[in-house]
Amino acid sequence: MINFNEIKTGTIITIQSQPYEIIEASLLFKGRGHSILQSKLKNLITGNSISKTFHPSDSFEEAEIEKIKAKFLYYSKDQFWFCEESNPKERFSIQKETIGKSSDFLKQDTIVDGIVFNEKIINIILPIKVKLKVIESPPGIKGDRAQGGTKIITLETGAKLNTPLFIEQGDVIEVNTEKGEYTRRIN
Numbered sequence: 001m002i003n004f005n006e007i008k009t010g011t012i013i014t015i016q017s018q019p020y021e022i023i024e025a026s027l028l029f030k031g032r033g034h035s036i037l038q039s040k041l042k043n044l045i046t047g048n049s050i051s052k053t054f055h056p057s058d059s060f061e062e063a064e065i066e067k068i069k070a071k072f073l074y075y076s077k078d079q080f081w082f083c084e085e086s087n088p089k090e091r092f093s094i095q096k097e098t099i100g101k102s103s104d105f106l107k108q109d110t111i112v113d114g115i116v117f118n119e120k121i122i123n124i125i126l127p128i129k130v131k132l133k134v135i136e137s138p139p140g141i142k143g144d145r146a147q148g149g150t151k152i153i154t155l156e157t158g159a160k161l162n163t164p165l166f167i168e169q170g171d172v173i174e175v176n177t178e179k180g181e182y183t184r185r186i187n
Helices: 101-105
Strands: 012-015 018-029 035-043 049-054 059-062 065-076 079-084 091-095 111-117 120-125 129-136 150-155 160-164 172-176 181-185
Touching: 065 120, 079 111, 079 120, 091 120, 160 181
Parallel strands: none
Antiparallel strands: 012 018, 012 059, 018 035, 035 049, 065 079, 065 111, 079 091, 111 120, 129 150, 129 172, 150 160, 172 181
């Protein structure tokens, strides 16, 4: 059991038989020594976020989460198909809405972490940074360069991303999958 004092960012708890990861947690003190913990939780099965207030009397079951290495195979009919890295015959699929926005950066043969809860793979975690090739890049517009303008490019996965003007078609760039942002140009 996890007590009120042990709840912090990154902790994974079970609420109504579902695993939740604590994304944000801030302690607020009320009058006469009473305190509460306001938090933002992410459901690891659905990917939805909720806000919740915890009181000192609350305690929770710690979620039994395991991670396995999986390889992305293909995308079909709103489902992403994966196989276990150590056993290619063990295949599983995850809905696009479960993975969320980071699914825009999934490239074939990418190795990801599969989250296992109650002996079932419920979601995946992409590497924080991935390298992707630019397949379409409009020309940079000359003019006021004092602000260091940006443009929208298309990546090999079909995702559209805001990048600096110097990015060209054929470049390989690094993308932060958590924020969905351009990080740097590789070549």
